[in-house]
Amino acid sequence: MNFYEHTLITKQDLSTPELENIEKKYKDIITKTAGKVIKIEKWGLLSFAKKIKAYGKGFYIHYKFEAESITLEEIKRNSIIDNSLIRHLTVKYKKLDTDTEYFKEKDINEKKK
Amino acid sequence: MKRKNNKFNKRSPNPLNKLSLFQKSDSRFPKKCPLSGKDAPIIDYKNVKLLKRYVSDTDKIMPSRITSVSQNKQRKLTSEIKKAKILGLI
Numbered sequence: 705m706n707f708y709e710h711t712l713i714t715k716q717d718l719s720t721p722e723l724e725n726i727e728k729k730y731k732d733i734i735t736k737t738a739g740k741v742i743k744i745e746k747w748g749l750l751s752f753a754k755k756i757k758a759y760g761k762g763f764y765i766h767y768k769f770e771a772e773s774i775t776l777e778e779i780k781r782n783s784i785i786d787n788s789l790i791r792h793l794t795v796k797y798k799k800l801d802t803d804t805e806y807f808k809e810k811d812i813n814e815k816k817k
Numbered sequence: 818m819k820r821k822n823n824k825f826n827k828r829s830p831n832p833l834n835k836l837s838l839f840q841k842s843d844s845r846f847p848k849k850c851p852l853s854g855k856d857a858p859i860i861d862y863k864n865v866k867l868l869k870r871y872v873s874d875t876d877k878i879m880p881s882r883i884t885s886v887s888q889n890k891q892r893k894l895t896s897e898i899k900k901a902k903i904l905g906l907i
Contacts, residue, residue, distance in 0.1 A: 711904060752905035753876075762905070793903050795862070806863040 739771030850887035862900035
């Protein structure tokens, strides 16, 4: 078992139930193949630095999980077929830090203080 | 350790003492690596704020002789910048 991080970029013209479906789909894939989801982060709608396949923006979904190599193949196979995804990236880690969130939106109350 | 200390102390008192204009001055101060040592920032592809500092205007990776990043950390930086470019963050 190893630790991995996986990020998906979906198209920007999706409704909220569709986004939740995608998030649930990949969560199920991990759990079905004997993996363990540690954390899911939604970074929200971000604009790209450069255009990717004629798209300017996209929704980011970020997974942190523990799994074998079978799940990685399964995720990769599914995300290549998937039409609503633009890009995906998996990174292997020896240790996961779940505390720091780089894309967290700041609360309004914190700004005032 | 002794040799390293000598390097820091070796400073000519006056730069005008040089024989010629193109002679290398001994007073060049060795700059420390900003990404190593205690409480250094984490190099990660999600930490876009940090990575943007080491990328030029035309999205090229800056050479370590300008930024004075150590060899080990520069190797790590390049791999993380390339990951961030795949996701369209930089």
